[in-house]
Amino acid sequence: MSSTTLATFESSLEGVGVELVSTTAERFETALEPHLDAPAVGSPLPFEGVSLPDTVDTDPTVEALEAAKTGVTAAGYGIADYGSVVIQGGPDGEEPVSLYADEHVAVVAASDVLPGMGAAFDRLAADIRDGTGQAIIATGPSATADMGALVKGAHGPIDVTVVALEDR
Amino acid sequence: MSVDDRQQKAEHIRHLLETEGDSVHENTQVFNDGRYESTAALDDYERLKDEARAIKEDAIERLPELVEQVTETVEANGGTVYLADDAEDANRYIAEVVDGRSVVKSKSMTSEEIEVNEALEASGADVWETDLAEFVLQLADEAPSHIVAPAIHKSREEIAALFETVYDPADPPETAEELTRFARRVLGEKIADADVGMTGANFITADTGTLALVTSEGNARKTVQATDTHVAVAGVEKVVPTVEDLQPFVELIGRSGTGQDITSYVSLFTPPGDSPTLGDAGELGSGDDREFHLVLVDNGRMAMRDDDELRETLYCIRCSACANACANFQHVGGHAFGGETYTGGIATGWEAGVNGTEGAAEFNDLCTGCSRCVDQCPVKIDIPWINTVVRDRLNRGESGSFDFLVEGLTPDAEPGGLDLQKRLFGNFDALARLGSAFAPLSNWVAQTDTARSLLEQTLGIDRRRDLPSFERESLVAWFADRGSTVAPAAADRHVALYPDAYTNYVRTDRGKAAVRVLESLGVHVEVPAAGESGRAPLSQGMVATARDNAEAVYEALAPAVAADRDVVVIEPSDLAMFHREYDRLLSADAAAALRENSYELMEYVYGLVENGADRDALANGAGERVAYHSHCQQRTLDLEPYTVAVLEDRGFDVVTSDVECCGMAGSFGYKTEYYDLSVDVGESLTDQFSTAETEDRTVVASGTSCLEQLDALLTRRPTHPIRLLDDR
Numbered sequence A: 001m002s003s004t005t006l007a008t009f010e011s012s013l014e015g016v017g018v019e020l021v022s023t024t025a026e027r028f029e030t031a032l033e034p035h036l037d038a039p040a041v042g043s044p045l046p047f048e049g050v051s052l053p054d055t056v057d058t059d060p061t062v063e064a065l066e067a068a069k070t071g072v073t074a075a076g077y078g079i080a081d082y083g084s085v086v087i088q089g090g091p092d093g094e095e096p097v098s099l100y101a102d103e104h105v106a107v108v109a110a111s112d113v114l115p116g117m118g119a120a121f122d123r124l125a126a127d128i129r130d131g132t133g134q135a136i137i138a139t140g141p142s143a144t145a146d147m148g149a150l151v152k153g154a155h156g157p158i159d160v161t162v163v164a165l166e167d168r
Numbered sequence B: 001m002s003v004d005d006r007q008q009k010a011e012h013i014r015h016l017l018e019t020e021g022d023s024v025h026e027n028t029q030v031f032n033d034g035r036y037e038s039t040a041a042l043d044d045y046e047r048l049k050d051e052a053r054a055i056k057e058d059a060i061e062r063l064p065e066l067v068e069q070v071t072e073t074v075e076a077n078g079g080t081v082y083l084a085d086d087a088e089d090a091n092r093y094i095a096e097v098v099d100g101r102s103v104v105k106s107k108s109m110t111s112e113e114i115e116v117n118e119a120l121e122a123s124g125a126d127v128w129e130t131d132l133a134e135f136v137l138q139l140a141d142e143a144p145s146h147i148v149a150p151a152i153h154k155s156r157e158e159i160a161a162l163f164e165t166v167y168d169p170a171d172p173p174e175t176a177e178e179l180t181r182f183a184r185r186v187l188g189e190k191i192a193d194a195d196v197g198m199t200g201a202n203f204i205t206a207d208t209g210t211l212a213l214v215t216s217e218g219n220a221r222k223t224v225q226a227t228d229t230h231v232a233v234a235g236v237e238k239v240v241p242t243v244e245d246l247q248p249f250v251e252l253i254g255r256s257g258t259g260q261d262i263t264s265y266v267s268l269f270t271p272p273g274d275s276p277t278l279g280d281a282g283e284l285g286s287g288d289d290r291e292f293h294l295v296l297v298d299n300g301r302m303a304m305r306d307d308d309e310l311r312e313t314l315y316c317i318r319c320s321a322c323a324n325a326c327a328n329f330q331h332v333g334g335h336a337f338g339g340e341t342y343t344g345g346i347a348t349g350w351e352a353g354v355n356g357t358e359g360a361a362e363f364n365d366l367c368t369g370c371s372r373c374v375d376q377c378p379v380k381i382d383i384p385w386i387n388t389v390v391r392d393r394l395n396r397g398e399s400g401s402f403d404f405l406v407e408g409l410t411p412d413a414e415p416g417g418l419d420l421q422k423r424l425f426g427n428f429d430a431l432a433r434l435g436s437a438f439a440p441l442s443n444w445v446a447q448t449d450t451a452r453s454l455l456e457q458t459l460g461i462d463r464r465r466d467l468p469s470f471e472r473e474s475l476v477a478w479f480a481d482r483g484s485t486v487a488p489a490a491a492d493r494h495v496a497l498y499p500d501a502y503t504n505y506v507r508t509d510r511g512k513a514a515v516r517v518l519e520s521l522g523v524h525v526e527v528p529a530a531g532e533s534g535r536a537p538l539s540q541g542m543v544a545t546a547r548d549n550a551e552a553v554y555e556a557l558a559p560a561v562a563a564d565r566d567v568v569v570i571e572p573s574d575l576a577m578f579h580r581e582y583d584r585l586l587s588a589d590a591a592a593a594l595r596e597n598s599y600e601l602m603e604y605v606y607g608l609v610e611n612g613a614d615r616d617a618l619a620n621g622a623g624e625r626v627a628y629h630s631h632c633q634q635r636t637l638d639l640e641p642y643t644v645a646v647l648e649d650r651g652f653d654v655v656t657s658d659v660e661c662c663g664m665a666g667s668f669g670y671k672t673e674y675y676d677l678s679v680d681v682g683e684s685l686t687d688q689f690s691t692a693e694t695e696d697r698t699v700v701a702s703g704t705s706c707l708e709q710l711d712a713l714l715t716r717r718p719t720h721p722i723r724l725l726d727d728r
Helices: A003-015 A028-035 A062-067 A094-100 A117-129 B003-019 B021-040 B045-061 B063-077 B087-098 B109-114 B116-122 B132-140 B156-167 B176-193 B219-226 B243-257 B301-305 B311-315 B327-332 B347-355 B383-397 B404-409 B420-426 B428-437 B441-447 B449-459 B475-482 B501-505 B508-520 B535-539 B543-562 B572-585 B588-597 B601-610 B632-636 B640-649 B672-688 B704-713 B721-725
Strands: A019-023 A040-042 A070-074 A077-079 A084-088 A103-109 A134-139 A159-165 B080-084 B103-105 B127-129 B196-199 B203-205 B211-215 B229-235 B265-269 B291-297 B493-498 B523-526 B566-569 B598-600 B625-629 B653-656 B698-701
Touching: A003 A019, A003 A159, A019 A028, A028 A103, A028 A159, A040 A094, A062 A094, A070 A094, A077 A117, A084 A094, A084 A103, A084 A117, A094 A103, A094 A134, A094 B219, A117 A134, A117 B243, B003 B021, B003 B327, B003 B672, B021 B243, B021 B327, B045 B063, B045 B243, B045 B311, B063 B080, B063 B291, B080 B087, B087 B109, B087 B116, B087 B196, B087 B229, B087 B291, B103 B176, B103 B219, B109 B116, B109 B229, B109 B291, B116 B127, B127 B132, B132 B156, B132 B176, B156 B176, B176 B219, B196 B219, B203 B243, B211 B219, B211 B243, B219 B265, B243 B265, B301 B311, B301 B347, B311 B347, B327 B672, B347 B383, B383 B543, B420 B428, B420 B449, B420 B535, B428 B441, B428 B501, B441 B449, B475 B501, B475 B508, B493 B508, B493 B543, B501 B508, B508 B523, B508 B601, B508 B721, B535 B543, B535 B572, B543 B566, B543 B572, B543 B588, B566 B572, B566 B588, B566 B601, B572 B588, B572 B598, B572 B632, B588 B598, B598 B601, B601 B640, B601 B721, B625 B640, B640 B653, B640 B721, B672 B704, B698 B704, B698 B721
Parallel strands: A019 A159, A040 A070, A070 A103, A103 A159, B080 B291, B103 B127, B103 B196, B196 B229, B229 B291, B493 B523, B493 B566, B566 B598, B625 B653, B625 B698
Antiparallel strands: A077 A084, A084 A134, A134 B265, B203 B211, B211 B265
16 A cells, blocks of 8 residues: 555545544544544454553443444455445444444555555455455545535444555 | 327326426436536546447347356355346245245346335235335335426425325424435334345346445445345346456446445345354344345346347336436436336337336337437437337337328338328428428418418427428529539539438528538539438438438438538438448448548538638628537537637637537427427427527538428527538
């Protein structure tokens, strides 16, 4: 990942109304803190030396899920041209955690921010063949124009924040 | 069509224009503008379209093999595949799987096509649409009016009233945001209680068994995640070979549809998925035992694959670009321009394919062949051609008695039962020849109340339209009499000016202006007696007659082409025949010869001036303010800029319209049943020419139809751009 790619990622994210927070593994908790409205739910993060604070419920009930203000998950990769993150869901609950809370915080390793859709599909194809059962290319918050005007937050999150780990 | 049928149709369209037209127009305009903007920002737009087209061509070619492959893959993944012959077969299987349990659905046009909701409800299951637009339609018990935004015809106020009637909430939601939150809450409960999640699929990959779902609301994700049984319903044509093949479609579909670079969620599910379900006891349940059923629906598709003319329909990715780019659709929406399920230009292919040719009979005429959708389709389907072919089949399918009067006037190649109105317009050349021969008497007679009433009653020609007034002396006769003023030996270029039927018999002035302008630029001009291009019969679905005309035109122009003369065409719809449709009507060599040697008049003038012809021989605009409406087919051929460039070069101050079509579209606006729609579409154009900035400008248009429409709807008399350059 080049610095240009990360800059493109940031401006594409801005274009779809998503803030990019750049941090390091060590400073992750501090960087996350302002974006962690309680109650928060999450699924375990796979990055070395990075974990979720105890205030984040990683084994929520249905009720906790629906009441959550924030949901934190990892994203397998980012796509700079589009400002997308790829959410790979599995038994740890990335899918419901990223979907039910008002705000989704997606954590991605900066080295996994890919320049465009071509590179993303190379990775997607390889991962799917390796058994990734679910990959959501998510771009901005959920939205609908079905109710007479564009509304952010339809069935999914109203806000999205992406945290990039510069040293991962 | 009988007088009553025409009246009923006119009434239906008027009703929709009043009740749904505003919402549809407002929303499709946003999608249409968005598509232009978003695709313009894509560097490799054309390459991606070529790639997408090639993938679909290959996939449909190898469909049986791919269906077999995807069946093996999905079964190896732990799912089940059911290949349903038709709607009934699909519904029977799905009802067995559902077995009376509660179902939540995300949006799927294929499930609309098979009417699975009705079948499931009849089997005792509870079914809820979770897409907000589909939810609105479910509550209102209405059909989709757009393939991507199915409730596009409903205003916010109507939705608010609907929610209030159905749910009678203490604090009725009013704003779009309140309505969304309200629907989310209601549907959230349905999702939590459901046992079965049903989705469609935009694409299915044969190599991995992956479903791609293109959505924005998040309901498809929840539908799959919350439940422990996933049923995906999709047409067989959705199968593509590999995961990598998804890339061009992912980049094109949102841009082509709603004008978004990408929709919020492109979900790649390779089911059965293992995300935790919403369990019964308030805990998240294990997703390990999720069942998955892929129902691949044939329902006429394999027969479409064998049909050389309808096959292209199967490439359709249902993005809605053809609907959003269509002037008629923008004004009246899918409840007029659509069949039982599908809406917009490509609906003719789908409805004819899944419901039989008659399935497209009601709305097929709403495609005027303006061709604005052609360059917008991400898989490059020739949608006007599909509409033409189905119209031809409908013409031939109708049984009726010979009408000796019209039969005698119109020695065409069409069946006896052909609708008289279509036959009349399809043989415009014969009519114009007669009208000219008997002018001015024919014009006086045609204008009488008796004649207008008769024309309306028997042929459905609306009496509110002025009829063309035929000239006694045709352009060809005028030129034969006058001769060329530039000697062949003294000329740099030699032109055969094509005398289209309108220019030849009705608007001879623009033909004469064209001759004078070309000669002033040092060109030797001849005007060969070539007949009508075939555009008129083609627009009525009279393909055989169009082919006869095309062959005759080719014969008439071939000597000029062989002698290295340039063929110059005044009427854009005829040039579009030479450049697009002749590929389907003539031999490849003949079509190529005409295409490569023919030019639109103003494009040609531009070329002459750019290559050193004396521009000062043309009239000087001296700052004259002009409002220019290019022609739909001319814009599809990217020829609008030449007229603007030439006029500006000559000192005219030019603004252009940006509507897709004038709404007249040849014969369309004359027809009683479509008069109101034609005027409604035309008013979008005249509104642009009635602003403070444009209201006093000289109105200029390239197409005959556009000129007629502008003449009817504006008080200023419009003119062809060549007449501004004619320094006589």
